[in-house]
Amino acid sequence: GESVGLHLPTLSVQEGDNSIINCAYSNSASDYFIWYKQESGKGPQFIIDIRSNMDKRQGQRVTVLLNKTVKHLSLQIAATQPGDSAVYFCAEKIRRGGSYIPTFGRGTSLIVHP
Amino acid sequence: KAGVTQTPRYLIKTRGQQVTLSCSPISGHRSVSWYQQTPGQGLQFLFEYFSETQRNKGNFPGRFSGRQFSNSRSEMNVSTLELGDSALYLCASSADPGLAGGHEQFFGPGTRLTVL
Numbered sequence: 001g002e003s004v005g006l007h008l009p010t011l012s013v014q015e016g017d018n019s020i021i022n023c024a025y026s027n028s029a030s031d032y033f034i035w036y037k038q039e040s041g042k043g044p045q046f047i048i049d050i051r052s053n054m055d056k057r058q059g060q061r062v063t064v065l066l067n068k069t070v071k072h073l074s075l076q077i078a079a080t081q082p083g084d085s086a087v088y089f090c091a092e093k094i095r096r097g098g099s100y101i102p103t104f105g106r107g108t109s110l111i112v113h114p
Numbered sequence: 115k116a117g118v119t120q121t122p123r124y125l126i127k128t129r130g131q132q133v134t135l136s137c138s139p140i141s142g143h144r145s146v147s148w149y150q151q152t153p154g155q156g157l158q159f160l161f162e163y164f165s166e167t168q169r170n171k172g173n174f175p176g177r178f179s180g181r182q183f184s185n186s187r188s189e190m191n192v193s194t195l196e197l198g199d200s201a202l203y204l205c206a207s208s209a210d211p212g213l214a215g216g217h218e219q220f221f222g223p224g225t226r227l228t229v230l
Binding site: 045049099103 | 156162206222
């Protein structure tokens with residue numbers, strides 16, 4: 001089946017830097033794309049989502065960019081903080097049977113050095 | 115508002131046994147989804163329940179089943195456990211992912227299942 005993947009398994013940054021986490025997807029029929037953050041010992045936490053008809057969406061310190069031409073999704077975190085250290089997953093959702101089914105990427109580990 | 119709760123948090127079973135995991139969604143949420151997370155395969159969708167009906171199912175064998183009760187609480191069952199079933203099983207709830215604004219899923223902390 002089609003899958004979502006990540007370019008980098010680990011990203012190390014200094015506190016205060018901007019972080020960019022990338023994701024490639026293969027299903028052009030996906031309706032939504034979502035970024036999750038998972039801290040050790042916890043379940044994934046929703047960060048931000050973007051519809052397939054949008055190119056950019058901003059949240060608090062985070063921006064998601066969607067490039068449908070090359071099927072690429074990125075999460076930008078501004079002024080990265082040690083509390084941002086976690087594994088970040090992208091997911092694409094396709095509508096099926098009255099709801100949206102997610103396919104997750106493998107995850108990128110973000111390490112923020114103080 | 116209380117978050118998604120899952121019980122038990124940790125479980126050790128032996129091959130061939132069966133296991134039942136429980137999930138209590140956020141109050142008012144009617145959709146519950148289950149996921150399996152392993153280092154090798156990552157996060158994979160198991161199934162989704164809405165109003166006591168299975169609305170979608172992932173690509174897992176029939177040994178994996180679930181149900182949802184009228185209060186939206188959900189259980190999943192794995193029969194004839196295999197070593198490869200060792201994983202973190204996550205439950206997530208949402209108001210209704212079928213609605214345009216209902217995509218935010220809230221995950222529980224998971225149940226860590228170890229099969230020996």
